[in-house]
Amino acid sequence: MQTLQTLKTAFLAIFLLSILAFTASASYTVQNLNVTMALRSNTSAQVSEVLKITVSNVSVNQYTTNRDAFNLTLSDWQKFLGPMLVQHIINPNESLYNFKLFPGPLTLQDGQGTANVIMTYTVPNVTTVSEISPRQFLYKFNPKVLNFAHGVSGEVLTQNTTFTIIAPPSAIIESAYPAPDLPPYATLSDYKNISSVSWLFGEPFSKFSFTFLMQQSIQAEVASFFGSVYNILGIFTYVIIAAAVVLFIVYTYYRASR
Numbered sequence: 001m002q003t004l005q006t007l008k009t010a011f012l013a014i015f016l017l018s019i020l021a022f023t024a025s026a027s028y029t030v031q032n033l034n035v036t037m038a039l040r041s042n043t044s045a046q047v048s049e050v051l052k053i054t055v056s057n058v059s060v061n062q063y064t065t066n067r068d069a070f071n072l073t074l075s076d077w078q079k080f081l082g083p084m085l086v087q088h089i090i091n092p093n094e095s096l097y098n099f100k101l102f103p104g105p106l107t108l109q110d111g112q113g114t115a116n117v118i119m120t121y122t123v124p125n126v127t128t129v130s131e132i133s134p135r136q137f138l139y140k141f142n143p144k145v146l147n148f149a150h151g152v153s154g155e156v157l158t159q160n161t162t163f164t165i166i167a168p169p170s171a172i173i174e175s176a177y178p179a180p181d182l183p184p185y186a187t188l189s190d191y192k193n194i195s196s197v198s199w200l201f202g203e204p205f206s207k208f209s210f211t212f213l214m215q216q217s218i219q220a221e222v223a224s225f226f227g228s229v230y231n232i233l234g235i236f237t238y239v240i241i242a243a244a245v246v247l248f249i250v251y252t253y254y255r256a257s258r
Contacts, residue, residue, distance in 0.1 A: 027056035028063075028081050031114070033158065035088050037126075038166040039139070041214055045126045047089045048118065053081060055106060055113040063115065067103045074101055074119075081117065084158065089123050090147045098122040138174070141165075141210040154206025157199055164198040167212045171195075174211045178203055 180197035
């Protein structure tokens with residue numbers, strides 16, 4: 001039994017080494033990278049990164065073999081594709097979660113193939129929030145979570161890269177710096193009709209900032225209030241609510257009987 005397990009382990013090791021050996025002569029070229037960050041009202045962000053690559057004709061079979069090897073990790077694919085295959089939104093004080101890696105199928109044309117390698121993950125606490133007026137909250141993006149190229153003057157958007165921020169539903173973008181490249185009219189001061197903005201490669205991000213406003217509904221405010229009360233009083237919250245309901249019923253009955 002032990003011998004069989006040893007043979008299985010050895011076979012797996014040889015298989016992985018053969019893949020890495022074949023990959024050494026691979027011809028993969030990165031065409032572009034699209035990083036999309038969908039912000040959430042709970043201060044987290046859902047990130048999607050799409051790396052478009054070109055695969056030479058001699059490497060088509062190898063890419064297909066790598067893609068079928070489900071046990072290959074992000075580190076393995078980084079060895080295949082290079083440094084652009086990395087999470088570009090990272091909170092240094094938190095761990096990302098829900099990470100998934102999808103090496104897409106090849107589209108063959110003119111003796112070579114193209115494919116999209118997709119990463120998705122969730123990053124906590126990418127924004128801070130403060131209440132600036134009753135039921136109105138200001139969210140500020142934390143630029144320290146950006147992980148693009150590091151130039152002489154600071155963070156800079158990587159070559160052939162597009163970075164897009166999507167604000168939460170019903171949010172109003174208040175400010176963005178540097179001025180977004182897309183949509184073109186986003187350079188105006190009025191962001192009310194815009195839900196997402198994008199920057200193209202080469203943009204300096206050393207002083208990057210992004211803020212948006214959210215209005216809390218009355219229902220959410222009431223739920224938040226009772227949630228706060230419950231955190232303080234615990235199970236006694238339900239006792240107080242039940243007592244209030246009973247008192248209201250008694251009072252209503254008393255008024256009606258007079």
